Amino acid sequence: GRYRVISTKPMPGTRWIKLLTDQDCRVEICTEKKTILSVEDILALIGTKCDGVIGQLTEDWGDVLFSALKRAGGTAFSNMAVGYNNVNMDAANKNGIAVGNTPGVLTETTAELAASLSLAAARRIVEADQFMRAGLYDGWLPHLFVGNLLKGQTVGVIGAGRIGSAYARMMIEGFKMNLIYYDLYQATRLEKFVTAYGQFLKANGEQPVTWKRAATMEDVLREADVVSISLHPILDKTTYHLINKERLAIMKKEAVLVNCSRGPVVHEVDLVEHLRANPMFRVGLDVFEDEPYMKPGLAEMKNAVVVPHIASASKWTREGMATLAALNVLGKIKGYPIWHNPNQVEPFLDENSVPPP
Numbered sequence: 001g002r003y004r005v006i007s008t009k010p011m012p013g014t015r016w017i018k019l020l021t022d023q024d025c026r027v028e029i030c031t032e033k034k035t036i037l038s039v040e041d042i043l044a045l046i047g048t049k050c051d052g053v054i055g056q057l058t059e060d061w062g063d064v065l066f067s068a069l070k071r072a073g074g075t076a077f078s079n080m081a082v083g084y085n086n087v088n089m090d091a092a093n094k095n096g097i098a099v100g101n102t103p104g105v106l107t108e109t110t111a112e113l114a115a116s117l118s119l120a121a122a123r124r125i126v127e128a129d130q131f132m133r134a135g136l137y138d139g140w141l142p143h144l145f146v147g148n149l150l151k152g153q154t155v156g157v158i159g160a161g162r163i164g165s166a167y168a169r170m171m172i173e174g175f176k177m178n179l180i181y182y183d184l185y186q187a188t189r190l191e192k193f194v195t196a197y198g199q200f201l202k203a204n205g206e207q208p209v210t211w212k213r214a215a216t217m218e219d220v221l222r223e224a225d226v227v228s229i230s231l232h233p234i235l236d237k238t239t240y241h242l243i244n245k246e247r248l249a250i251m252k253k254e255a256v257l258v259n260c261s262r263g264p265v266v267h268e269v270d271l272v273e274h275l276r277a278n279p280m281f282r283v284g285l286d287v288f289e290d291e292p293y294m295k296p297g298l299a300e301m302k303n304a305v306v307v308p309h310i311a312s313a314s315k316w317t318r319e320g321m322a323t324l325a326a327l328n329v330l331g332k333i334k335g336y337p338i339w340h341n342p343n344q345v346e347p348f349l350d351e352n353s354v355p356p357p
């Protein structure tokens, strides 16, 4: 291969490798055992000649790495993630490195995890599972693990982009919830879906579902029974500690909060405090403020369901993300537009046309 492409981690599937090797690239996959590579580790990988890198969201892609990549003759970098808060875009631009991300292929998988966490929290699945395994179940009781009925309740979505809208649809269609959402942009397609579904239910003699676009985020927090955070851009100055003590305080006492975006969007110390003071308030978290750590006390809270940043973890999606990341890097090396550039509001191709793995 004429071009040297590095992947800082082994990635699922083999299609991404074949795409690159078929087009004159030599692929080097880092097999370092430690989970998170340091800047120094990656500098050593880049070496003196490297055309493109596929990296991970746990890595700090700033001026040090982008200038090293430039010196090594590189022009392309892709995160294997839709989020890119680990990438300093100014540093990439300054060094002439094109940056790609992997939206689209993870939309449904991520929304399904947000839905799973919503249900797990509402119906206390993890707590009940632990109770069973501990041998504590000694017979059916009317009060045993009573949770929330979602039907007829309101689902609140903070950020109604691709993931937020897919999640909302699942909750509305699956559980006949009403919608309240907050987004800078109007979610026209989502509104139309809820209207049509409401009419369908009504025609069948059922209670119709409704939607409302909230004027403020506070309105969502006040009115919704289940709130999911699905922001874009997922983490920047405007979304840091967006959910803090004051905002938690306006939520319903028996609400469910789900976060599958980025940990620092939620003030985790405030959240632990709130969970402790409000045992009926429940939370489902895929992301944490200081990943891989949890703030003190969170692990002990029975009203929290916690999973290790696995929202995009389905085989189809992870292979698709690897494929997209490879296409991003390949596109730039071959002189095509990078496949998915995070600065584009709309993806280069319609997400449905992304080749499945």
Ligand code: GLV
Binding pocket: 057, 080, 081, 082, 083, 084, 106, 312
């Ligand atoms: C995962 O968190 C991603 O941004 O893809």
Ligand code: GLV
Binding pocket: none
């Ligand atoms: C519960 O198991 C019931 O039969 O109501």
